[in-house]
Amino acid sequence: MAVLVDNDTRVIIQGITGSQGTFHSQAMKEYGTRVVAGVTPGKGGQEVAGIPVYDTVAQAKEAEDATASVIFVPARFATDAALEAIAADLNPVVIITEHVPVRDEMQVIHAAARKGTTIIGPNTPGIITPGARQKLGIMPGHVFSAGDIGLMSRSGTLTYEIAAGMTDAGIGITTAIGLGGDPCVGLTTLEAVKLFEKDKDTKGMVLVGEIGGDAEERAATYIKEHIDVPVVGFIAGRTAPPGKRMGHAGAIISGGAGTAASKIEALNSAGVEVARKPSDIARLLKEAM
Numbered sequence: 001m002a003v004l005v006d007n008d009t010r011v012i013i014q015g016i017t018g019s020q021g022t023f024h025s026q027a028m029k030e031y032g033t034r035v036v037a038g039v040t041p042g043k044g045g046q047e048v049a050g051i052p053v054y055d056t057v058a059q060a061k062e063a064e065d066a067t068a069s070v071i072f073v074p075a076r077f078a079t080d081a082a083l084e085a086i087a088a089d090l091n092p093v094v095i096i097t098e099h100v101p102v103r104d105e106m107q108v109i110h111a112a113a114r115k116g117t118t119i120i121g122p123n124t125p126g127i128i129t130p131g132a133r134q135k136l137g138i139m140p141g142h143v144f145s146a147g148d149i150g151l152m153s154r155s156g157t158l159t160y161e162i163a164a165g166m167t168d169a170g171i172g173i174t175t176a177i178g179l180g181g182d183p184c185v186g187l188t189t190l191e192a193v194k195l196f197e198k199d200k201d202t203k204g205m206v207l208v209g210e211i212g213g214d215a216e217e218r219a220a221t222y223i224k225e226h227i228d229v230p231v232v233g234f235i236a237g238r239t240a241p242p243g244k245r246m247g248h249a250g251a252i253i254s255g256g257a258g259t260a261a262s263k264i265e266a267l268n269s270a271g272v273e274v275a276r277k278p279s280d281i282a283r284l285l286k287e288a289m
Contacts (some may be wrong), residue, residue, distance in 0.1 A: 001243060003177075009033075011136060073102050094137055100122040105185070145167040231287035232281055
């Protein structure tokens with residue numbers, strides 16, 4: 001039914017007393033997410049929308065039996081917040097924060113790897129499992145419907161657009177994962193594919209990538225050799241000029257590496273039909289299924 005988050009997920013919001021943390025914690029709670037605590041140093045004892053606030057992650061976990069964290073703190077504090085969540089054995093840790101320095105991202109990713117913690121992001125819209133009414137992040141829950149397709153994406157806005165098109169076409173998802181648009185992210189496209197591969201309720205996948213890096217090429221190699229469910233893809237940035245960053249920090253191509261053409265070729269060679277427009281995804285899924 002889901003990967004990473006399900007009915008048993010109990011969520012801490014780090015940075016809950018900030019404007020974004022307050023707004024989105026309420027939206028998550030209204031969606032059905034089990035938001036059990038917030039953390040803001042120095043604000044322990046307060047409440048936000050009925051959610052108790054603690055000074056530390058360790059206190060919140062012990063008091064509320066929390067299992068996962070969503071981070072809404074400013075970039076300069078995001079590393080410490082993530083390391084605190086990792087140390088408390090929360091899993092997954094979803095880092096919504098953007099503009100986190102690459103060196104800090106690498107520090108968090110390596111710390112998580114040592115502990116076996118799944119990091120989603122940074123610079124991610126989060127993760128959502130409609131069937132369990134669990135949303136960890138900023139995704140608009142109303143465009144997602146429950147079903148049997150695993151959705152993974154490097155772009156938040158494209159995630160929403162494609163999910164809305166799928167819902168309109170009567171196609172639902174098991175889980176949607178916003179992988180994040182930075183050069184260094186925790187959960188990669190390949191790792192997301194492997195998670196969905198292990199989920200018995202996921203009968204197909206949608207892979208949304210963009211120019212820059214080789215995440216999609218690595219995933220394509222694995223799909224070709226191991227995946228036997230239908231996979232449909234979309235690559236943003238077909239018309240981007242070489243060497244120019246387009247939107248996300250990770251969306252930069254150099255020479256022949258990381259181009260839309262190279263990614264599409266790799267996916268096609270793995271049997272993945274790549275849509276020319278996001279609106280084509282639902283149709284291609286129906287044909288593939």
